[in-house]
Amino acid sequence: GIDAPKGLGLFNGRLYVTDIDKIHEIETSSGKITKTHKVEGASFLNDITVDSTGLVYVSDSNTGNIHLIEGGKVSTWLEGLKGPNGLHAEGGKLLTALWGDKALQQIDVASKQVSVKTDSLEGGDGIEAIGDGAYLVSSWFGTVHHIDNDWNAFTVLDLKADSANAADIEYIQEKNLLLVPTFSKNTVRAYELSK
Numbered sequence: 001g002i003d004a005p006k007g008l009g010l011f012n013g014r015l016y017v018t019d020i021d022k023i024h025e026i027e028t029s030s031g032k033i034t035k036t037h038k039v040e041g042a043s044f045l046n047d048i049t050v051d052s053t054g055l056v057y058v059s060d061s062n063t064g065n066i067h068l069i070e071g072g073k074v075s076t077w078l079e080g081l082k083g084p085n086g087l088h089a090e091g092g093k094l095l096t097a098l099w100g101d102k103a104l105q106q107i108d109v110a111s112k113q114v115s116v117k118t119d120s121l122e123g124g125d126g127i128e129a130i131g132d133g134a135y136l137v138s139s140w141f142g143t144v145h146h147i148d149n150d151w152n153a154f155t156v157l158d159l160k161a162d163s164a165n166a167a168d169i170e171y172i173q174e175k176n177l178l179l180v181p182t183f184s185k186n187t188v189r190a191y192e193l194s195k
Contacts, residue, residue: 001033007087007168009048009056016056016069018045023058023069037074039067047126047168051089051109059084061099066107078112081105086137086168088127097124097137104137104147117151126168128178130193136178138166144180157191164189 007018014034015026021042025035039045044062051057056069061083068077082100089095094107095117104118104127123140130136133149136156144157144166157180159166164182171178171193178191 006046007048007058009050011050011054011056016048016050016058018048018058020045023048023056023067023074035072037069039074041065041076042067046085047087049087049089049094055089057087057089057094059087059096061085064100066094066096078107081114085140086125086127088129088135090129095127095135097121097127099123104135104151104153118147118153121145121153125166126170128169128171130171131173136169136171136193138169138180140165140167140183142166144169144178156193 002019004020005017009016013028015028017024021039023037024033027034042060046059046061049057058067064081065076066078068075083098084096085099086097092109094109096105102122103116104121105114106117107114124137125140126138128136135147137145137147142159142164143155145153146156147153164185167181167183169180176193178193180189
């Protein structure tokens with residue numbers, strides 16, 4: 001019953017899944033869709049992040065909007081961004097990777113104030129916190145960048161020679177393992193992170 005699933009977010013036994021212009025809630029214990037939120041005006045819902053209180057943020061890469069599910073209802077939370085893709089909620093802040101601005105931006109959730117933290121990130125896709133104020137950010141065009149706690153970006157993985165994409169990534173902290181879906185190569189590759 002799902003057409004084009006992309007972003008995934010998990011909270012209290014509910015898996016939230018983006019699907020073009022709607023967001024599905026799936027009960028993890030049964031695997032059944034329990035609710036579908038139609039998002040008015042959406043055309044390419046992409047990533048999802050869920051904050052520590054259960055607020056669900058969803059990017060629409062085509063319209064430039066970020067939507068919010070709160071109390072079972074969906075609303076447009078922020079408009080006018082240039083191609084938001086990856087999202088990561090953490091401590092009252094929301095990080096977003098923007099295709100149009102080729103940047104990693106931080107949004108203060110309370111004020112909705114937007115600030116550029118790192119630029120020159122082409123095709124930003126997934127964002128994962130790795131501890132000590134650092135992040136990994138993938139690029140659809142086949143790279144993964146380490147963003148240190150001073151917001152400096154360093155390329156740590158380059159898959160371009162293999163013509164592989166680096167879609168929305170996952171980081172398993174206790175195993176120090178980076179998982180990279182290659183999309184067009186139909187694989188998920190695992191890399192051990194080292195300093």
